[in-house]
Amino acid sequence: MKKPVSVFLSYASADRRLCELLWADLKVATRADAAYDITLWSMDENLLAGDDFDSEIRGGLDASDLGVFAVSHAMLCSDYIQRVELGHFLDSGKLLVPALLTNINAYADLRGLRPKQVYGWNDDYEACRSRAARRKWATGLAEELHRVLVERSAR
Numbered sequence: 001m002k003k004p005v006s007v008f009l010s011y012a013s014a015d016r017r018l019c020e021l022l023w024a025d026l027k028v029a030t031r032a033d034a035a036y037d038i039t040l041w042s043m044d045e046n047l048l049a050g051d052d053f054d055s056e057i058r059g060g061l062d063a064s065d066l067g068v069f070a071v072s073h074a075m076l077c078s079d080y081i082q083r084v085e086l087g088h089f090l091d092s093g094k095l096l097v098p099a100l101l102t103n104i105n106a107y108a109d110l111r112g113l114r115p116k117q118v119y120g121w122n123d124d125y126e127a128c129r130s131r132a133a134r135r136k137w138a139t140g141l142a143e144e145l146h147r148v149l150v151e152r153s154a155r
Contacts, residue, residue, distance in 0.1 A: 002037040005149060008064035009042040010085045012074035015101055019070050020044065022101070022125055025138030026068075033146055054084075061088045066145065070101035070125075071118060073108065082111050095152055099141055100124040119144050 007030075011019040023042055030038040041060045061067075067089045075081055089096040090112050098113050100120040119141055128134040 002033070002035060004037045004039065005066060006039050006041060006064045007145065008060050008067040008085075009040055009070070010067060010075070010081055011042075011070035011101070012072060012078045012081060014074035015070055015072050016044070018101060018126060021134060022070065022099075022138055022141075025135050026142055029135075029139045029142035030145065033142065036146065036149055038145070057084065058088075061085065064094065066095035066097065066149070068141070068145070069096065069098045069113070071098050071104065071110075071113065072102040073104055075101070076104070076108055076111055086112060095148055097141075097145060097148060102126040 009019070009023055009026075019042075023040060023044075027040050030036075030040065041064060043057065043060075061084075067085070069075065069081075069086065069089075088094075096116065098116050098118040100118050101124060103124050103126065120137065123137070125134065125137050128137050
């Protein structure tokens with residue numbers, strides 16, 4: 001029996017189109033995991049018109065086992081992501097996987113992520129030009145999520 005895992009997907013609204021591609025590929029790649037039944041929680045798929053945005057986001061954060069943060073300049077500049085979403089993971093000690101969505105300034109303030117290993121640090125998702133390269137990147141991220149879950153559960 002596969003162990004259920006809820007993954008909170010965080011991204012800046014300015015990165016929505018790029019993240020839609022990434023999340024779709026990640027969803028397919030994580031479904032194939034033999035050990036974990038991974039459910040992805042994203043704002044686009046879980047919020048409906050008229051929902052209380054803040055309440056629903058906080059509910060998704062509370063229910064999550066792990067967070068994936070799509071790192072970009074827009075994400076680093078989002079007050080809400082920094083204060084609420086990233087703050088939740090940094091303060092709670094829950095598993096956190098930053099993934100480099102776009103190339104960022106080498107001197108950018110990583111808002112608490114500096115000591116964290118960032119997936120794709122030398123090869124951001126946006127730099128993947130072909131569909132095959134994007135799928136390969138997302139599959140690598142899915143494998144990293146699996147590895148993080150296995151390593152953390154062994155501690």
